[in-house]
Amino acid sequence: MVTVYYFTNWSPCFIHTSYEGQWKSLKMSPHPSRRSWQQINLAYLGEFVFTNGDGLWDNPQPGKNYQNPGVPLFAVYRGKEIPIIQSESILLISDLDNTLIGSHPDTHAAQRRFNEYWISKHYFTGSKLVYSTGRSLEEYQELFDQGYKMLEPDMIVTAVGSDAYTKDYKTGQYLNHIDFHHLYDGENWDSEIMAKLMIEHFPWMVIPTKKYIYPFKIWVTARLPDVLEHKNRLKHFLKNTSGEIREGKVIHARAIISGIADWRYIDITPRIGGKRMGVRYAQKYFKFAPDHTIVAGDSGNDIEMFRDPEHHGILVGNAEGEMCEWFDKKPRVNKFKSEFFWGDGVIDGIEKIFGNQISKV
Incomplete structure (x- = not known):
């Protein structure tokens, strides 16, 4: 028994192979949990290609056929046969x-x-x-x-x-x-308030557009010299250890800094974010x-x-x-x-x- 998985958007999809003494197009079935994958079980499989049954064909190369790699389970992905090994789930x-x-x-x-x-x-x-x-x-x-x-x-x-x-x-x-x-329940978070606070207290930050204000994050950019100069003050402000009420809320937040070269990306999130x-x-x-x-x-x-x-x-x-x-x-x-x-x-x-x-x- 051979099982073949095939990556395709074709529906229907057929595997075309020599079966029971003659070349036939055998209909494949959608994989039950992987979108854009078709599958078929066969008692025997030699050379083969794929077709949508309406004039479209998939060969690994013009004039060539796919080859059974000689394993009971394999996938065909973007022109390549890939044996599948039953492995530890991670x-x-x-x-x-x-x-x-x-x-x-x-x-x-x-x-x-x-x-x-x-x-x-x-x-x-x-x-x-x-x-x-x-x-x-x-x-x-x-x-x-x-x-x-x-x-x-x-x-x-x-x-x-x-x-x-x-x-x-x-x-x-x-x-x-x-x-x-x-x-994030209990975090008392508000992205709109946090964006306003950043603009008011840290004008060296740049919020590219309003679309970078997410439900539990605002995304800003800043020049590296400004980040190095003001990073400690920013982190202290966001921690808000004194519980200061800002815009009607006590918000505790954090800054996650990444990036290279002259600019840095700063994600402002809830303290557990x-x-x-x-x-x-x-x-x-x-x-x-x-x-x-x-x-x-x-x-x-x-x-x-x-x-x-x-x-x-x-x-x-x-x-x-x-x-x-x-x-x-x-x-x-x-x-x-x-x-x-x-x-x-x-x-x-x-x-x-x-x-x-x-x-x-």
Whole structure:
């Protein structure tokens, strides 16, 4: 018996192969939990191609056919046959920009290698993939228009822990998890008030547009010299240890600083905010224990994901200097610093952490 998974938007979709002595087009079925994937079980499979049954064909190369790699379970993804290994189920929560994707030409090849690795060992074996990003949902969706070919995740945590989304399998619509917002109950937070306070007390900050005011975060930018000069005053103001009433509320907040070169990105969040909230929510939602959870990142706004000593962490080799400085201050329990960049670093970390626990068959 051979099971084939095929990545496609075709519906219907057929695998065209020599079956029972002649070439036939056999209809595939949608995968029950992975959108844009079709599947079929066959007693025997030799050479094959795919078709939509209406004149469109998928061959690995013109005049060539796909080949059975000789394993009982495999996927065909963007022109490549990928054997699937039954592996230990893990929860991976990864940053996107400069961790799995980036503008450097080499990031695209590393991203594809990560996609193929995740398909081979984790995408169909009970593991869960979560993207935890500073981007909004709209900015995340724009990445596909820009040509990034990311695997569809099981969850997206956006705006540095401001929202969590899953996609409805049937409609393709993103569902905002309102219960994620309840993690901030009791924080007395108000993004509009906080944005106003920042403008009044820290005029050197720049709020690009109103759209960067999120439910549980405001995003600002600032020149590096201003950040270095005023960082301590900003953090003291946000902590509000005296409980000062500002605009009718007592708000305790924090600043998460990231970025390189002459400018810094500053995320102003509730005092318990940041990407750590997304880690905890994903663990609870998908029912994964810390010892089977891995986080991955590269910049200052990923630090909160690395603070918890119970779960594993991967710092990619291209991590920002300030992130590396924080990481190297003391031993980080269960955390691994890869020498490889981008998606290759994530692969390296997973293999270092779970490589000896892979097989369960």
